[in-house]
Amino acid sequence: MNKVLLGIVLGAVLGIFDGLTAWFTPEVRNQIVGIVIGSTVKGIIAGVLIGWFARKVNSLAWGIVFGLSVGLFLAFIIAQLQHGHYFAIMLPGGMVGLIVGYATQRYGVSSKLQRV
Amino acid sequence: MKWLSDETLTRLQASVQCPDLSSTRYRALKFVARGGMGAVWLAEDVVLHRRVALKVLDVEDRTGELASRLEREALVLAHLEHPGIVPVHDAGTLPDGRVFYCMKYVEGQTLESYIVNTNLPQRLGLAQRIAEPLAFAHSKGIVHRDLKPGNIMIGAFGEVLIMDWGLAKITNSTIQESSHITSAGTPGEQTGFATAAPITSHGKILGTPGYMSPEQARGDSAAMDERSDIFSLGAILRFMLTGQSPEETPTTAPLPKPLNAICQKAMAPEISERYASIQEMSADISQYLEGVPISAYREGIVERGMRLLERHRVAVVLVLAYIAMRVLFILFSHR
Numbered sequence: 001m002n003k004v005l006l007g008i009v010l011g012a013v014l015g016i017f018d019g020l021t022a023w024f025t026p027e028v029r030n031q032i033v034g035i036v037i038g039s040t041v042k043g044i045i046a047g048v049l050i051g052w053f054a055r056k057v058n059s060l061a062w063g064i065v066f067g068l069s070v071g072l073f074l075a076f077i078i079a080q081l082q083h084g085h086y087f088a089i090m091l092p093g094g095m096v097g098l099i100v101g102y103a104t105q106r107y108g109v110s111s112k113l114q115r116v
Numbered sequence: 117m118k119w120l121s122d123e124t125l126t127r128l129q130a131s132v133q134c135p136d137l138s139s140t141r142y143r144a145l146k147f148v149a150r151g152g153m154g155a156v157w158l159a160e161d162v163v164l165h166r167r168v169a170l171k172v173l174d175v176e177d178r179t180g181e182l183a184s185r186l187e188r189e190a191l192v193l194a195h196l197e198h199p200g201i202v203p204v205h206d207a208g209t210l211p212d213g214r215v216f217y218c219m220k221y222v223e224g225q226t227l228e229s230y231i232v233n234t235n236l237p238q239r240l241g242l243a244q245r246i247a248e249p250l251a252f253a254h255s256k257g258i259v260h261r262d263l264k265p266g267n268i269m270i271g272a273f274g275e276v277l278i279m280d281w282g283l284a285k286i287t288n289s290t291i292q293e294s295s296h297i298t299s300a301g302t303p304g305e306q307t308g309f310a311t312a313a314p315i316t317s318h319g320k321i322l323g324t325p326g327y328m329s330p331e332q333a334r335g336d337s338a339a340m341d342e343r344s345d346i347f348s349l350g351a352i353l354r355f356m357l358t359g360q361s362p363e364e365t366p367t368t369a370p371l372p373k374p375l376n377a378i379c380q381k382a383m384a385p386e387i388s389e390r391y392a393s394i395q396e397m398s399a400d401i402s403q404y405l406e407g408v409p410i411s412a413y414r415e416g417i418v419e420r421g422m423r424l425l426e427r428h429r430v431a432v433v434l435v436l437a438y439i440a441m442r443v444l445f446i447l448f449s450h451r
Binding site: 014018021024025088091092095096098099102103106107 | 437441
């Protein structure tokens with residue numbers, strides 16, 4: 001799978017999973033659909049950015065650093081909109097970015113190789 | 117009575133046996149090593165001002181068989197132009213009648229000493245690099261038949277060189293038909309080699325115990341083909357992985373099952389049960405290194421799971437860490 005597509009798929013899957021965990025918080029359970037959609041979109045945006053970076057820079061270490069940064073940044077924006085819960089939002093967001101960053105570098109196939 | 121030291125004796129012996137290179141372009145510099153049929157000398161090519169190695173026949177050869185073997189070795193090397201095979205520069209007969217050939221002087225270490233400071237992946241990578249020149253030789257219709265750690269040199273930059281092709285079997289008719297290699301011997305003298313006659317006849321045993329295939333040990337030269345080299349490469353691989361020669365009783369920890377299966381398949385007593393080609397064996401080593409299944413070993417479900425876990429260890433740890441974090445968040449949010 002090419003790096004951008006892998007980033008999108010992984011970002012979306014982890015985003016859905018991330019959103020679904022809100023079900024365990026009774027106060028926001030009634031907003032779960034919105035949370036899942038928002039979380040999925042966030043995951044897809046992160047996946048596109050991280051996958052694009054992986055295509056440009058072929059380095060596992062830099063892929064992880066970039067993934068973590070993108071994950072934390074997007075989560076920070078969400079936390080700003082929520083006016084709080086920085087730790088609860090940014091830690092999972094950072095981890096999702098880190099996983100996508102690692103996976104795109106480790107398992108993503110370069111589009112140049114695919115053409116060959 | 118005063119005795120001569122061993123060092124003095126060796127020096128005297130070397131100077132007595134020093135080949136007469138007076139009418140050639142070479143000047144002997146130093147005795148390097150002695151093999152079964154001749155000695156290797158470090159020499160200087162006075163025309164090109166470079167160091168070369170001269171392999172000179174220096175043992176009694178009443179039947180002419182050793183000379184024939186040396187000639188054949190030069191002929192084989194001349195037909196094998198590959199970075200992993202020592203190139204031959206020149207060949208001929210010295211004024212005293214001794215056959216010689218000139219090749220690149222390789223400065224490095226033997227496989228035995230090189231592998232001491234290497235880890236498992238490096239050793240497997242080395243086995244693959246040994247396989248490359250062998251595969252090339254096989255594609256040219258040449259079987260080495262004397263592969264052993266002592267015949268593999270590792271150069272100063274890690275390059276692998278396969279030496280000593282004196283027992284090589286030529287199956288390619290175009291090489292067999294070659295004759296008369298011109299050389300830099302005595303000017304005006306015919307110094308070319310005669311036709312490269314076969315050096316082994318059926319029933320004659322030549323090779324190194326432990327590394328030679330069963331068909332070679334039987335002297336069944338007709339049955340020998342590239343799979344005989346595959347047997348030897350399997351024995352070398354086992355030696356590299358365990359540090360023990362095939363004749364020694366194993367005392368080290370058993371090999372991982374897939375690697376053991378690769379060695380066993382390569383060293384199968386029945387020739388038809390071995391890998392069909394060096395490339396096939398090399399592919400199995402590559403696959404093992406990449407953590408994917410190999411053709412020589414059928415793994416069980418548990419082994420397959422463990423291999424996949426090992427292969428994707430980091431990814432598994434990251435996902436587990438993420439799940440653990442999520443579970444902890446859920447638990448703490450309910451407090």
